[in-house]
Amino acid sequence: MKTIALIPARYAATRFHAKLMQVLGNKTVIRHTYENTKATLLFDEVIVVTDSPIIFDEITHHGGYAIMSREVHESGSDRIAEAIKDIEVDIVVNVQGDEPFVKKEVLYHLLNAFNSADVQVASLMYPITSEEGPSNPNFVKVVVDKNNFALYFSRSTIPYYRDNNVNAIYYKHIGIYAFRKQALMQFTHSAPTPLESVEKLEQLRYLENGLKIKMVITTESPVSIDTPEDLEMAKKYLQTIS
Numbered sequence: 001m002k003t004i005a006l007i008p009a010r011y012a013a014t015r016f017h018a019k020l021m022q023v024l025g026n027k028t029v030i031r032h033t034y035e036n037t038k039a040t041l042l043f044d045e046v047i048v049v050t051d052s053p054i055i056f057d058e059i060t061h062h063g064g065y066a067i068m069s070r071e072v073h074e075s076g077s078d079r080i081a082e083a084i085k086d087i088e089v090d091i092v093v094n095v096q097g098d099e100p101f102v103k104k105e106v107l108y109h110l111l112n113a114f115n116s117a118d119v120q121v122a123s124l125m126y127p128i129t130s131e132e133g134p135s136n137p138n139f140v141k142v143v144v145d146k147n148n149f150a151l152y153f154s155r156s157t158i159p160y161y162r163d164n165n166v167n168a169i170y171y172k173h174i175g176i177y178a179f180r181k182q183a184l185m186q187f188t189h190s191a192p193t194p195l196e197s198v199e200k201l202e203q204l205r206y207l208e209n210g211l212k213i214k215m216v217i218t219t220e221s222p223v224s225i226d227t228p229e230d231l232e233m234a235k236k237y238l239q240t241i242s
Helices: 029-039 053-060 076-084 104-115 181-188 194-199 204-208 228-241
Strands: 003-009 045-050 066-068 091-094 121-127 141-144 150-154 171-180 213-217
Touching (some): 003 029, 029 045, 045 053, 045 076, 076 091, 104 121, 104 171, 150 213, 171 213
Parallel strands (some): 003 091, 045 066, 121 213
16 A cells, blocks of 8 residues: 655644744754654655745755645645645545654554554544543543544543543544545545534544544654644653653
């Protein structure tokens, strides 16, 4: 199977403007993400897909592969769907541009989900251990069936802890996706759905259209950079692994 990693990279992030071009150590955030993804050696190609000439130049001037989006997109999935429309590929992995420490083991297990022919879309989930995590709206939670296919995603606390005598398990959704090409193209040609619009979670469009998402448990919670405070934490983390 031909497998490609695409990194959607929007310059004008709402909460932290130009966060992908912030310097982390001696490289920008987006360059860390690109080079770490490529270093996994799991992919036939790694491509940054961006709306920004600044990000495009940052990647290509350092020997990387980047392409410019031709259209305006609301979601990363739409951006990468445009990019792979005319590319012959079996599995597409959407790596978030603001996760500069992406690890091989995590992506390896995600790709392994496609050893099963019934898996069309896969993503990651991480057990929430902090007490405040389940109620934190910045953490997207997911509940799954007995085969670890997603039942629902929400910023609310799911499941609701009604009985204190029962142990509740909460999972945080990690927004790294993998798709069979056909499933991704189907997504981008379908209209936003009601629950997707309410929760502002694009993955609900798959569920509302009857397409299952296989969830893979990971013990690695990636370092995401959404705020200036996150960047400072990432700098400290980088010092511990350098």
